Amino acid sequence: MEAMNLWLGGLQVALRPENVFFAFIGCVLGTWIGVLPGIGPAAGTAILIPITFGLDPVPAIMMLCAIYYGSQYGGTITSILVNVPGEASSVVTCFDGHPMAMQGRAGTALGIAAIGSFVGGTIATIGVMIVALPLAKLALKFGPPEIFALVIVGFTMIVGLTGKRLIPALLMMCFGLILALVGQDPVRGEPRFAFDVVDLYDGFDFVPVVMGLFGISEVLLNIEQPVREVIKTKLSSLIPSKEEWKAASGAIARGTTLGFFMGLVPGISSVIPTFVSYVVEKAVAKNPERFGRGAIEGVAGPETANNAYSQSAMIPLLTLGLPGSPTLAVIMGAFLINGITPGPLLFRDRPDLAWGLIASFYVGNVILLILNLPLVGLWARLLEIPYQYLYSGVLLFCFVGAYSVRQSTFDLGVAVLFGVLGYIFRKLDWPMAPIILALILGPMAEKALRTSLEMSGGDFSIFISRPISAVLLGSSLLILAGAALQDHLRRWLTRQPPTSPKAA
Amino acid sequence: MATGAHMNKAWKVAGAAFLAFSVFVVAEALRYGFLDEYGPGPGFFAVLVGILMGIMSLALVIKVTFIGGPEEKSGSVFPRGEEASRVLLVLGGIIGVVFLLQPLGFRVTMFVFLIYMLVSLGVRNVWIIATMSLGGSFGTYHVFYHWLKMPLPIGYLLGF
Numbered sequence: 001m002e003a004m005n006l007w008l009g010g011l012q013v014a015l016r017p018e019n020v021f022f023a024f025i026g027c028v029l030g031t032w033i034g035v036l037p038g039i040g041p042a043a044g045t046a047i048l049i050p051i052t053f054g055l056d057p058v059p060a061i062m063m064l065c066a067i068y069y070g071s072q073y074g075g076t077i078t079s080i081l082v083n084v085p086g087e088a089s090s091v092v093t094c095f096d097g098h099p100m101a102m103q104g105r106a107g108t109a110l111g112i113a114a115i116g117s118f119v120g121g122t123i124a125t126i127g128v129m130i131v132a133l134p135l136a137k138l139a140l141k142f143g144p145p146e147i148f149a150l151v152i153v154g155f156t157m158i159v160g161l162t163g164k165r166l167i168p169a170l171l172m173m174c175f176g177l178i179l180a181l182v183g184q185d186p187v188r189g190e191p192r193f194a195f196d197v198v199d200l201y202d203g204f205d206f207v208p209v210v211m212g213l214f215g216i217s218e219v220l221l222n223i224e225q226p227v228r229e230v231i232k233t234k235l236s237s238l239i240p241s242k243e244e245w246k247a248a249s250g251a252i253a254r255g256t257t258l259g260f261f262m263g264l265v266p267g268i269s270s271v272i273p274t275f276v277s278y279v280v281e282k283a284v285a286k287n288p289e290r291f292g293r294g295a296i297e298g299v300a301g302p303e304t305a306n307n308a309y310s311q312s313a314m315i316p317l318l319t320l321g322l323p324g325s326p327t328l329a330v331i332m333g334a335f336l337i338n339g340i341t342p343g344p345l346l347f348r349d350r351p352d353l354a355w356g357l358i359a360s361f362y363v364g365n366v367i368l369l370i371l372n373l374p375l376v377g378l379w380a381r382l383l384e385i386p387y388q389y390l391y392s393g394v395l396l397f398c399f400v401g402a403y404s405v406r407q408s409t410f411d412l413g414v415a416v417l418f419g420v421l422g423y424i425f426r427k428l429d430w431p432m433a434p435i436i437l438a439l440i441l442g443p444m445a446e447k448a449l450r451t452s453l454e455m456s457g458g459d460f461s462i463f464i465s466r467p468i469s470a471v472l473l474g475s476s477l478l479i480l481a482g483a484a485l486q487d488h489l490r491r492w493l494t495r496q497p498p499t500s501p502k503a504a
Numbered sequence: 505m506a507t508g509a510h511m512n513k514a515w516k517v518a519g520a521a522f523l524a525f526s527v528f529v530v531a532e533a534l535r536y537g538f539l540d541e542y543g544p545g546p547g548f549f550a551v552l553v554g555i556l557m558g559i560m561s562l563a564l565v566i567k568v569t570f571i572g573g574p575e576e577k578s579g580s581v582f583p584r585g586e587e588a589s590r591v592l593l594v595l596g597g598i599i600g601v602v603f604l605l606q607p608l609g610f611r612v613t614m615f616v617f618l619i620y621m622l623v624s625l626g627v628r629n630v631w632i633i634a635t636m637s638l639g640g641s642f643g644t645y646h647v648f649y650h651w652l653k654m655p656l657p658i659g660y661l662l663g664f
Contacts, residue, residue: 054652167564168515171522174557178529178550185536185546192536192546216598223594223625224587388625389636391594392618396640399601399614404654412602419598423591427581428514429574446549454543 003133010355013058014363022059023360026066027367033067034074034090035382036390041071042326042433043214047394049207049334050401057338058353062360064334065314068327069361072270072310073117073368076303077379080109089270089306092278096291096298103294107376111238112248112296113303114372118365120256120304124311125361127260128318132347132358135319139344144455145462148448149472151441154322156476158329158437160483168430176435179204180442187450199410206333206439208402208415213432214330215398216419219391221426238373244296251281251301259308263315263324270309270325277305311361317342318354321441326433333440337405512573514581519564526558593624609659614641 013019029051033044045067052060075090080097093113100109142150159169182193183203194200240248255277262273281301282291291298316322321343323329335342340353347354372379402415425432456462464470530551537545567573583591597620604613618637627633648654 050648050654051652053654054648167560167567171519171557171560171564174526174553174560175522177553178525178557181550181553188540188546190536190546192550193532220591220594223590224583386627388622388627389632391625392621392636392640395594395598395621396614396618396644399605400644400648400654400656403605403656404648407655407657409602409606409657412605416598416602420595424518428511428518430518449549450544458539458543 003129006133006351006355007129007359009351010357010359011362013352013356014062014359019059019062019356019360020363020367022055022063023066023364024367026063027070027364027371030067030070030072031074031077031368031371031379032070032382034071035077035379036074036385041068041075042330043218043394044071045327045330045334046210046214047397047401049210049330049337050397050404052334052338053404057340058356060338061335061340061353061357062364064331065357065360066364066367068331069121069307069310069364070368070371071327072306073114073303073372074379076113076117077110077376080106080113080299081380089274089309091271092274092302093299095278096293096295099292099294100296100299105294107238108240108244108296109299110376111373112240112244112300114238114369114376116248116252116255116300116304117307117372118369119252120259120306120308121311121365121368122362123256124260124263124308125358125365127312128315128358128361131264131312131315132319132354135315136344136347136354139320140348142344142468143466144448144451145466145469146472148445148452149463149469149476150320150322151445151448152476153472153479154437154441155434155445156479156483157322157324158326158431158434160479165429165431166480166483168428169434172425172430172432173434173438176438177442177445179209179435180439181446186443186447199408202406204414204439205405205411206436207337207405208411209418209439210330210333210436211398211402212415212418212420213422213425213435215394215401216415217422217426219394220419220423222387223391238376240296248296248300250284251277251297252304254280254284255301255304255306256308259305259310260312262305263309263312270306270313273305273309274302277301307365314361318346318357319344321444323437326436329433329436329440333436336440510581512568515568515573516565519561519568523558523561523565526554526561529554529557590624594621597621597624606657607660610656611641611645612659614644617641 014023029048030041030044033041033048036044045064048067049064052063055063072089076093076097079090079093080101083094083098097109097113100106139150155173159166159173178193180203182200184191184201191201255273258277258280259273262276278291278298278301281295281297282288285291285295285297313324313328316324317328317332321332321341323332332342340346340350398415398419399412402412403409405411422432452462453460462469463473533547533550533554536547536550538547538551539545582588597617600620601613601617604616608616615637618640619633622633622636627636645656649656
């Protein structure tokens with residue numbers, strides 16, 4: 001009941017005309033980012049951060065979150081129409097979405113994806129409403145050792161996502177932590193790693209680093225290739241037939257459940273729920289041979305799971321301050337720039353924002369449905385924008401974003417430096433999300449570690465003698481071990497029995 | 505030479521670079537003080553992170569050398585020839601912006617940069633170049649400076 005009252009208060013905030021307007025702008029921009037192949041949601045969200053600088057924190061955050069879930073749907077459009085996923089979680093949609101388009105059923109595929117996304121996103125938001133408050137209340141009991149352990153869980157979640165790239169991911173995390181250490185010591189106030197450069201006394205700002213790592217490096221990488229051909233497409237009716245509805249409704253229900261619960265589990269990327277949903281749909285189908293040839297369940301299930309996941313993945317971010325994906329790490333940085341620290345205190349100190357944001361998910365889902373059903377033809381036409389214009393625009397936004405935070409050309413140089421570093425890391429195929437997360441959570445981790453050790457007189461056992469921190473650190477170990485062993489486990493499960501010489 | 509070997513070499517070089525960086529971090533952090541009278545000092549966390557980074561770098565180099573590196577990918581790790589020229593051309597333009605933004609101001613710098621970018625990337629239609637560069641420079645300035653109240657450099661030279 002308490003959550004319902006708070007949510008109703010939040011709904012009043014979310015329905016203010018200016019907030020609806022900025023959520024609408026966010027959905028438009030997010031869908032646009034998702035539509036454009038080559039610009040991932042993390043990079044797209046990062047380059048759009050400057051737009052929120054002049055806004056109040058509430059509409060600014062609502063807009064950024066709308067960009068996030070808008071991008072989840074936008075990726076679907078290119079998957080179905082041109083067999084090019086706008087982002088990783090839309091890969092599965094290509095399997096049956098594009099064959100549907102080839103059969104002249106592109107409109108139906110886009111229609112069911114939009115409806116599934118709406119249903120999944122809306123139901124998952126109800127789940128967010130139910131789970132968020134108890135989790136935030138629990139987190140309020142955390143002291144420095146628990147906070148440190150929680151941050152370690154955050155690090156291992158992002159590092160664990162990288163699978164086979166475990167060592168590079170840990171290296172990137174350390175690199176991000178070192179970057180976070182530049183500037184004044186948060187406990188004693190002494191400058192560190194500044195080397196008498198005045199601009200470094202305040203440390204590296206998050207925005208220029210993100211602009212460089214995600215924006216500039218993305219352009220440098222894409223620019224290597226000769227100019228790509230623009231893509232032209234045709235659309236059919238958006239409304240599924242009666243038989244198609246019947247087939248898709250079960251897939252939507254299953255996709256919602258899968259996506260919501262997977263969003264709550266640390267370390268699961270948005271790709272996994274879509275794949276699991278696809279496998280489940282194929283397993284429960286009466287004619288599984290239809291899959292890969294235009295089965296509507298193969299679009300409805302994964303698309304629903306994707307949107308349900310993207311809503312429930314906000315729970316760890318909002319209640320514990322732990323982003324579960326690179327895009328959410330960027331959004332967390334944007335929260336901090338706007339003077340808002342995600343975590344349990346958000347629900348206590350800024351209930352208007354916390355509940356307004358949760359309520360805005362509903363508003364955003366309605367906006368996305370309106371945007372994506374009648375305007376899908378317009379989105380498809382965005383694919384016709386030549387890439388030369390797009391890259392120039394991305395760089396322009398990167399410059400504005402990097403400069404504007406502190407009105408500093410030094411930050412512009414920082415963005416370029418990290419653009420080059422990001423380009424090198426991409427070429428090496430090393431993950432960059434751990435750098436961003438470490439840059440954001442590094443100061444919190446250091447302060448919590450040092451305060452905990454001061455509390456215990458230098459005794460590290462404080463982290464395992466307190467039950468919550470012990471459980472959290474144990475979970476971190478499990479996540480890391482899982483990431484390290486998953487490749488061996490997969491190989492072991494799929495290994496062929498040795499052929500005996502006699503049989504041969 | 506196999507492409508996987510290129511990638512292995514690149515990983516080894518990167519691992520060695522991070523190893524050197526970690527040694528520098530630890531040495532520098534020790535100067536700030538590992539422990540002081542209150543407990544962990546300003547260099548405490550940096551030393552721990554530096555040591556972890558060193559161990560990971562070493563593990564990476566050893567793994568790539570003795571166990572095996574990343575799976576093979578098509579093409580070389582870094583671009584060559586025409587591809588490299590395109591990257592360097594864009595990078596040159598980006599670096600130019602860093603140095604010109606303050607003296608020339610946002611509008612003039614971006615106007616010049618966008619023309620440079622579009623021409624470098626093969627756009628030849630004068631009207632498109634003019635519209636994009638004017639809209640991207642003066643238009644963007646108007647939106648951010650006047651509507652979103654975000655200060656952007658005006659420029660020492662032209663003063664407008």
